Amino acid sequence: MLVALLEHHAHGPLAHFGGELRRLLHGSIFSRVGASAKPGAIQTVTVEWSKRDRYGRLVGKLRSTDGSDLNLAQLTQGMAWWYRDYRKEQPREDQVVYESAEAVARANQVGP
Numbered sequence: 473m474l475v476a477l478l479e480h481h482a483h484g485p486l487a488h489f490g491g492e493l494r495r496l497l498h499g500s501i502f503s504r505v506g507a508s509a510k511p512g513a514i515q516t517v518t519v520e521w522s523k524r525d526r527y528g529r530l531v532g533k534l535r536s537t538d539g540s541d542l543n544l545a546q547l548t549q550g551m552a553w554w555y556r557d558y559r560k561e562q563p564r565e566d567q568v569v570y571e572s573a574e575a576v577a578r579a580n581q582v583g584p
Contacts, residue, residue, distance in 0.1 A: 517542070522561070533566075547573040550583020 521532030534542035546552040547570055554574040559567050577583060 544570060544573055548577060548582075550577040550581075 516537050518535040519530055519532045520535060521530040523531050525531050536542055543552075547554060554570040556571075562570070
């Protein structure tokens with residue numbers, strides 16, 4: 473399944489780091505799940521989606537089993553930018569959190 477992550481985008485200079493971005497997301501999904509799980513166990517990821525893009529991909533937010541926002545994790549680690557053009561499709565609370573996470577990552581020169 474292809475999923476476009478809601479309200480963020482890796483473009484321009486970040487597009488060259490697509491492999492690193494995929495490894496980060498892969499590490500978030502294929503990680504130790506619980507104390508008794510084997511390393512590399514597959515974790516259930518929930519996609520909270522509201523529409524499909526013009527390519528047929530789900531557009532939404534990924535959440536890990538503990539409820540963590542995996543889209544936000546990518547912004548925090550400087551691996552994506554908050555895509556302001558679509559902010560009206562995002563809850564106000566998420567707009568504030570995503571914008572802040574991107575600003576902090578940029579200020580601290582986190583990521584590629």
